[in-house]
Amino acid sequence: MENILIIEDEVDIREGISEYLSEVGYEVKVASDGQEGIDLFRQNKFDLVLLDIMLPKINGFGVLSQIRETSNVPVIMLTAMNDDYSQIMSFNEKPFSVVILHKRIEALLRRIQGKENTNKWLYKDVEVDFLGFSAKKQGKTVDLKPKEIKLLELLLKYKNQVLTRSQMLDNLWDVEE
Numbered sequence: 001m002e003n004i005l006i007i008e009d010e011v012d013i014r015e016g017i018s019e020y021l022s023e024v025g026y027e028v029k030v031a032s033d034g035q036e037g038i039d040l041f042r043q044n045k046f047d048l049v050l051l052d053i054m055l056p057k058i059n060g061f062g063v064l065s066q067i068r069e070t071s072n073v074p075v076i077m078l079t080a081m082n083d084d085y086s087q088i089m090s091f092n093e094k095p096f097s098v099v100i101l102h103k104r105i106e107a108l109l110r111r112i113q114g115k116e117n118t119n120k121w122l123y124k125d126v127e128v129d130f131l132g133f134s135a136k137k138q139g140k141t142v143d144l145k146p147k148e149i150k151l152l153e154l155l156l157k158y159k160n161q162v163l164t165r166s167q168m169l170d171n172l173w174d175v176e177e
Helices: 011-023 034-043 060-070 084-090 098-113 146-157 165-172
Strands: 003-007 027-031 048-052 075-078 120-123 126-129 134-137 140-142
Touching (some): 003 034, 011 098
Antiparallel strands (some): 120 126
16 A cells, blocks of 8 residues: 655645545545655655645645655655746646546556566466556456446555545546447
């Protein structure tokens, strides 16, 4: 289970993101200002940081600078600022949906952490290719729909965890038949 630190001063945003990410299986810690975020970061190991720019005590750029002194952990900057300088400095615009934010987090963690080969799953005489949306049993192609393959991938990712119907649908919404 990946650990995520959310450093965001707006209560509704912080709690909404935290609740959603916890529901989909991440371990989440939150901070409401830059100094608290730095303190939490130094006391724990995180796989990813969500960082607002406009923070009390120490702004997001200051927090990012201190994080980079000791770590290359992936950081997604959250900002509502529209000026070019802020967006260039943060590399991202503020996501408008926690589902889209979740997708960005998953993609970034896959890319950065170089997780074990999650593109294929082998079990006895069954092989499933999650990228190619194909499956074989004893070397023969099995007719499965992309959503069925995506559902299997989701269940494997969150094995030993109970997922709600809405969590499953949120993870399957972008798969076409």
